[in-house]
Amino acid sequence: MKKLLSLILTAILCLSVMVGATAQEALSGSIATDGSTSMEKVIGILSEQFMIDNPDVAITYNATGSGTGVAAALNGTADIGLASRALKEEEVAQGLKSIVVALDGIAIIVNEKCPVDNLTLQEVADIFTGKITSWKDFGGEGDIACIGREAGSGTRDGFESITKTKDANKLVQELTSTGAVITAVASNASGIGYASSSAVEGQEGIKVLTIDGVECTEENIANGSYLIQRPFNLVVKEGAELPKQVQAFIDFMLSEEAAPLVAKAGAVPPAQPEK
Amino acid sequence: MKMLFFLCGLVSVGFVLCISIYLFVAGIPAFKVIGISDMLFGKVWLPTASTTEPSFGILPFILTSIWGTAGAIMIGVPIGLLTAIYVAKAAPKKVATAIRTSVQLLAGIPSVVYGMIGMVVLVPLIQRTFDLTSGATLMAAIIVLAIMILPSIINVSETALSAVPAEYEEASMALGATKEETWFRVTLPAARSGVATAIVLGIGRAIGEAMAIIMVSGNVANMPGLFKSVRFMTTAIASEMSYAAVGSLHRDALFSIGLVLFLFIMLINLGLKFFIREKKEET
Numbered sequence: 001m002k003k004l005l006s007l008i009l010t011a012i013l014c015l016s017v018m019v020g021a022t023a024q025e026a027l028s029g030s031i032a033t034d035g036s037t038s039m040e041k042v043i044g045i046l047s048e049q050f051m052i053d054n055p056d057v058a059i060t061y062n063a064t065g066s067g068t069g070v071a072a073a074l075n076g077t078a079d080i081g082l083a084s085r086a087l088k089e090e091e092v093a094q095g096l097k098s099i100v101v102a103l104d105g106i107a108i109i110v111n112e113k114c115p116v117d118n119l120t121l122q123e124v125a126d127i128f129t130g131k132i133t134s135w136k137d138f139g140g141e142g143d144i145a146c147i148g149r150e151a152g153s154g155t156r157d158g159f160e161s162i163t164k165t166k167d168a169n170k171l172v173q174e175l176t177s178t179g180a181v182i183t184a185v186a187s188n189a190s191g192i193g194y195a196s197s198s199a200v201e202g203q204e205g206i207k208v209l210t211i212d213g214v215e216c217t218e219e220n221i222a223n224g225s226y227l228i229q230r231p232f233n234l235v236v237k238e239g240a241e242l243p244k245q246v247q248a249f250i251d252f253m254l255s256e257e258a259a260p261l262v263a264k265a266g267a268v269p270p271a272q273p274e275k
Numbered sequence: 276m277k278m279l280f281f282l283c284g285l286v287s288v289g290f291v292l293c294i295s296i297y298l299f300v301a302g303i304p305a306f307k308v309i310g311i312s313d314m315l316f317g318k319v320w321l322p323t324a325s326t327t328e329p330s331f332g333i334l335p336f337i338l339t340s341i342w343g344t345a346g347a348i349m350i351g352v353p354i355g356l357l358t359a360i361y362v363a364k365a366a367p368k369k370v371a372t373a374i375r376t377s378v379q380l381l382a383g384i385p386s387v388v389y390g391m392i393g394m395v396v397l398v399p400l401i402q403r404t405f406d407l408t409s410g411a412t413l414m415a416a417i418i419v420l421a422i423m424i425l426p427s428i429i430n431v432s433e434t435a436l437s438a439v440p441a442e443y444e445e446a447s448m449a450l451g452a453t454k455e456e457t458w459f460r461v462t463l464p465a466a467r468s469g470v471a472t473a474i475v476l477g478i479g480r481a482i483g484e485a486m487a488i489i490m491v492s493g494n495v496a497n498m499p500g501l502f503k504s505v506r507f508m509t510t511a512i513a514s515e516m517s518y519a520a521v522g523s524l525h526r527d528a529l530f531s532i533g534l535v536l537f538l539f540i541m542l543i544n545l546g547l548k549f550f551i552r553e554k555k556e557e558t
Contacts, residue, residue: 067518075521145408150494151323152518167326172409172504174494176514187399190408 028056029245035062035069035082036154037177038196039232041265042102043082046253049261053252057245063177067152070096073235079246081235084154084196098233101253102267105197105221106159106228109182109206113189115140118210121227125163127192130170135190145172147184147193158230159194182206194228197221198266222268232267295537302534305331305527314531320496320506322515322525331528336508337535339499340482343413343492343507347420347481352474354421355428359473360458362429363436375433382426390490393419398491405502411493413505419487424477431476435469436462468551475547479540485509508536 033043040063047059064072066083070091073081087098108124110116116138119127126132128146135142148171149156155178160166175181178195185191186205197216200208208216211227220226234250236242242250252258259269306314309331317332324330358378362371393415402410439462447457463470485507493504494514506514512529519526 064517071518071520143408147409150514152515167321167324171495172493173411174504174506174514176489180490183394184409184411187395188402188409 028054029243030058030060031080031246031249032078033059033061033080033082034064034072034078035235036066036084036232037063037179038066038084038104038155038199039082039102040178041198042104042232042262042267045261045265046101046258047249049258050249050252054245054248057249059249065150065152065176066154066157069154070235073237076237079236079243080250083233083235085157085230086233087235095238096235097238098231098235099250099254100231100270101234102232102262102265102269103221103229104232104267105216105226106155106162106194106230107197107200107216108192108194108209108211108228109185109200110192110209111185111189112205112207114192114207116209117207118213120212121163124211125165128163128170129165129168140190142190145188145191146170147173147175147181147188147191149178149181149194150174150176154230155194155196159228162228162230201266218263218266218268222271231270298530298534298537301527301530303531305524305531308524309528314528315535318498320511322519322528329524331524333508333511333528333532333535335496335498336506336511336532339413339505340508340536340539342499343416343420343488343505344478344481346413346417347424348474348478350417350421351424351428351477351481355425355473355477356432356463356470358425359429359432359436360463363433364458364462365454378426378429381422382430386423386484386487389419389423390487393487393491407502409493409504411491411504412502413492413499414501416488416492416505416507419491420481420484423484423487424480427476427480428473431473432466432470435466435473438469439465471547471550475543478543482536482540482543483509485513489513508532512536 031047033047040061043061047061051057051059061082062072062078066085069078069081069083070087071081072078073096074091074094081096083098084104087096108119114135116135119138123132127144128148130146133143135144146169148159148169151174153176156169160169173184175184178199181193181195182200182203185193185195186203197208200206200216210216214220214226216226221229234253236250254270262269314331314333315337316334317330318334319330319332320335321327321330358374362374366374394411397415397418398410400410401407401412401415405414443461443465444457447461448454452460488507489510492507492510494506494510495504496506496511497503499505512532515525516529519529
């Protein structure tokens with residue numbers, strides 16, 4: 001009896017693997033997206049809608065960071081790489097091209113207990129490079145704990161290029177996703193960090209600072225008055241012929257129907273859909 | 276039939292050989308380009324620096340792994356050994372079963388869960404207790420590692436202690452020693468090789484842990500300090516491997532870190548073999 005039962009279970013296990021295989025060949029296929037952790041909400045909402053419209057397509061999202069997303073697009077492990085920054089010259093030279101799907105602000109967040117509500121861009125730069133080390137300069141107390149991202153992060157890249165602090169950041173923690181930074185700042189009363197504004201919405205325990213008096217809202221990002229912003233890019237190989245479902249997904253994300261979804265996710269749809 | 280067993284054995288040997296050869300082949304090029312002493316004794320790790328020359332010093336990682344493992348062993352071994360002695364010798368049956376079950380449960384918890392709990396409970400606790408700007412420090416990593424290696428040490432030590440023949444203990448007590456004296460002067464030395472194996476298992480787990488550490492240790496490539504944010508060899512590889520461009524010096528340097536880690540573990544294992552053999556010859 002036991003032998004029969006274990007044989008049946010093994011057979012079911014093997015068959016379940018094959019079900020997945022046949023489903024891929026017979027139906028419309030899969031799309032693998034990989035990369036930026038900041039783009040999670042945007043890609044999530046867009047892929048949900050696309051999968052409702054096209055029930056035979058399966059879209060997967062891997063949150064590994066912008067640097068990894070670009071590498072995945074380059075070596076073909078993902079259909080679409082996701083980068084929350086512009087492509088570098090070397091990356092374009094290797095045959096990649098980027099398509100802007102949204103604009104996103106980088107919110108500077110502090111713990112909700114922090115007495116500071118506004119900082120200038122220069123003060124933010126000085127804090128992160130270690131020139132200002134104590135909250136006492138702003139009416140608070142304790143030393144400032146700068147929490148940031150790993151070296152390949154698109155958010156970090158955007159933050160460092162706009163505050164002009166490349167290679168000079170003195171961080172107390174380097175975390176690997178935008179969500180982890182939010183959690184770390186929420187649990188550290190003297191923390192300050194940077195995270196995607198789309199991820200920051202609705203989070204508790206943190207406060208979003210205004211930069212030079214400008215609030216981090218969709219309008220201010222769209223009209224450029226909120227300075228710390230960067231594009232959300234889809235990264236694909238230049239000139240490659242993409243599978244039908246991948247091209248259809250990209251076209252959908254750039255269309256007018258996608259704009260309200262992008263806004264719902266907390267980012268800003270690009271001014272004009274690119275083709 | 277014998278052929279089948281031989282082939283299965285060959286598979287394991289094959290895997291180990293392949294991994295070792297690949298590590299050497301992939302890890303040596305970076306040493307050649309950067310220079311062994313520059314890499315092994317360099318204190319600055321900035322592989323993606325664009326405004327200055329990139330530097331590949333891995334001394335911070337090596338020292339952090341050594342300190343972290345040593346710290347975990349210093350906390351974990353005494354607690355583990357004493358628990359093992361208690362469970363094997365002194366505890367009433369019900370208590371012993373309860374402890375044994377909890378230890379086995381502890382062994383089954385995935386490392387990510389340790390990391391999560393560490394991040395949410397331990398890190399703020401350390402921050403409050405020691406009045407730091409951030410609790411994600413070497414101290415947090417040592418505590419998490421110590422808890423993780425406890426099950427391995429306790430299980431193996433307990434088995435070794437229970438395997439000591441009862442005659443040894445009876446002889447000792449017949450000569451007038453108390454129970455505690457017997458345990459520490461007779462049973463423990465007799466179970467030496469088992470206990471040494473337990474400790475090496477613990478060291479192996481501690482030095483190879485990446486997932487739990489990445490969440491509690493801060494990950495900034497500093498020279499280690501008990502209350503500073505640090506990066507271990509394992510987390511250095513884990514956090515940068517996915518985006519280091521194929522063929523770049525950065526990626527080769529990460530493989531070199533892997534090679535150093537591998538050599539460390541080999542050294543520890545060989546050291547233990549030596550230690551056991553010496554003791555066996557003595558007895």
